[in-house]
Amino acid sequence: MPRRTAGVSPMKRLLFSSSFALLAACSGASATGDAGLTFQKDVRPIVEAKCQVCHVEGSFTPFALTTYQDVYTHRAAIASAVGDGRMPPWPPSDSCGSYQHDRSLSPEQRAAVVAWAGGLAPEGEASTFVAPDSGTPTALRVDTSLAIPMPYQPVSSPDEYRCFVLDWPQTTTKYVTGLRVVPGAIAEVHHAIIFQIAPADVAAVQALDAADPAEGYSCFGGSGVNAAGWVGAWVPGSTGNVFPADTGIAIAPGSKLVVQVHYNTANTAPVPDQGAMGDTRVELQLADTVKTPAVVLKWANPQWVRNHTMTIDAGDPDSVHAFEFTPGPFLGTLSGGVLPSNSAFQVWTAGLHMHARGAKATLQVTHPDGSKDCLLQIDDWSFHWQGSYDLVKPVKVGAGDSLSIECHFDNSGNRQPIVNGIPAPVGPVNWGETTEDEMCLGIMYATP
Ligand code: HEC
Structure with missing residues (x-):
């Protein structure tokens, strides 16, 4: 690296x-x-x-x-x-x-x-010595614990991204109100992202799973299914993430969860992902109802995704892609009905997502008077350290406000992904899920 x-x-x-x-x-x-x-x-x-x-x-x-x-x-x-x-x-x-x-x-x-x-x-x-004030640890109540089906041993070094399909046993709609990941082999689990797969998309992830002979399937920029919703991310050191009071993300019966595990074996020999505490698992806090249902909004230019307009030329050291838009009229559709169209909403958590060639990015809100609220800016992007960040104060996005994202990519060769020790060759890059592709995505935990 x-x-x-x-x-x-x-x-x-x-x-x-x-x-x-x-x-x-x-x-x-x-x-x-x-x-x-x-x-x-x-x-x-x-x-x-x-x-x-x-x-x-x-x-x-x-x-x-x-x-x-x-x-x-x-x-x-x-x-x-x-x-x-x-x-x-x-x-x-x-x-x-x-x-x-x-x-x-x-x-x-x-x-x-x-x-x-x-x-x-x-x-x-x-x-x-005066002990530091470590704050109050997150009091996550574990209502359900979903382990990866079989211990998996990473085969690609130093990094491997592997998706596992987890059954969702609930028979009524439940709200996820907090979560964490408990790694099996602590020494090799670098981070994890949890996605929800709606019933209509379950066949697509099952096909990916079935096509890969080992446990789970190889994935990189996401779950491999475009329509997947983000539920949360886990990084080492986090004792768990409890969502803002009385908010949660609905998961319908018949859904699946996909957990993408980033294995990093730079400092350790690969072993089956299994420890004294069992296999890697996702622990969730659930509620039957919440006062304010939340949604994880994904923000990107639909043209980048559908028409592959996010062209990053081979060798370009600073390819910039930006998108600004007023989501108001489309909020209902964008949020799956959680946020009413043309209404204000609150952003509690902000994340950015690019792949290896990402250099820097910004996600912000612009109000009609031109003033801005910055949600998240990363000046030296590292795919290794992606996550989402809980704002100390939620940011209000008014009905007429616009959201903007700007991503810079370095496709000169300095940031090519390294696969099994070999940097990928420099070539043209566009939107997609694999190491050969890039993304420019804002991720926000939002409530009405
Ligand atoms: C969120 C996890 C995390 C935290 C917090 C963290 N480190 Fe690290 N540290 C790592 C990882 C992982 C590596 C291995 C290199 C890498 O992956 O970037 C590392 C590597 C190092 C190295 C070796 C770097 C090198 O290039 O040789 C030093 C020294 C170090 N950490 C010191 C610290 C100190 C001091 C702190 C606190 C002030 C700290 N780290 C906090 C995860 C962390």
Whole structure:
């Protein structure tokens, strides 16, 4: 994988490099080399709050960061990865929105970690450690747990995307009000996306499943079925996602769920996706009714999808595709009847979806007076770290407002997908589901 800075805006980089330069200048003059910073007092609270959601024993990360010794051993790599913003991974630009469960470091935290790790990295006194406020863990009530039918062992390295069809046993319409994924083999499950397949499309996913001899079927940009609805995404470290109070996504009896699992075996040997807790499974919180049914809206130019107008020329380092439109009159159709046409709606969660050649993207709302509300901006897209982000405050989209999405693709060769260690050849690209194709999609959890 090409080295890239995950999720650091040029602004943050600038802010960071100036504070780093300052600290480095101080450290030259100071005997301790790190302005008196110690692990216990300054670094451990940050590592516990911002690194250990992923860097624990047996996880999919290359090493654990649980003890002083762990952090000390990896201090050079930490100074570098935290310094240039690769770690912790947090794609959203802070010039756009504010999100819950923000994994990013403040400029001060970043500077402290880098100065400590780049200096003598002393441990300090355990009595000076103050536990970080980790917030209240998500209280997901597990009403149903759907495991992948058979443990699957990834065969493609380092990345493989595999879809599994899960039976939906409910006999009446139920609302999903929260979810999480519990990985089987924790070391190889990088992230997962859950889709719902309406009864009319079930035959299409069953055909995909039947055509692939191993468990599940190979998929990449989605579930393989265009009409599939997004239910949610899971990333490591997340204890679950509970949707806003009294809202939920309806799932009709006779539907199926598809879970797309991203296996990453860069740091581990592939094993069957099965652990002490069983196979990878989706755990859901359900309700018979909700006050406000929600929908996950997908936002893209229908022309890109239907007529393949999202042309990305071979070699183009910055192919830009944008779409702005007032959804009002079409809301009923777009939302499957959940949002009435020509009415206002609230957006609670925003996501963006491109494939490997995606470079940056923005999703925003424009009001009739020209003012804008930015929902999500990602300045350095990485397919590895896609997800959706819970806005701290929901954004209202008025009946006359327009929604816009803009995606930049780099098709010069720098961002070609790597399949079994070999970068794909540069060629013309258009809309589609596979690694050879691209997408430019906004994803929003919305309620009336
Ligand atoms: C959301 C999960 C996640 C979080 C949070 C996270 N990391 Fe990582 N880290 C990874 C993964 C996965 C890798 C392996 C490389 C990759 O896939 O990008 C990694 C790699 C690293 C590396 C090796 C990088 C290299 O290029 O050699 C360092 C150092 C590191 N992380 C430090 C940290 C520190 C310090 C924090 C907290 C401030 C942190 N990470 C937070 C997932 C995470």
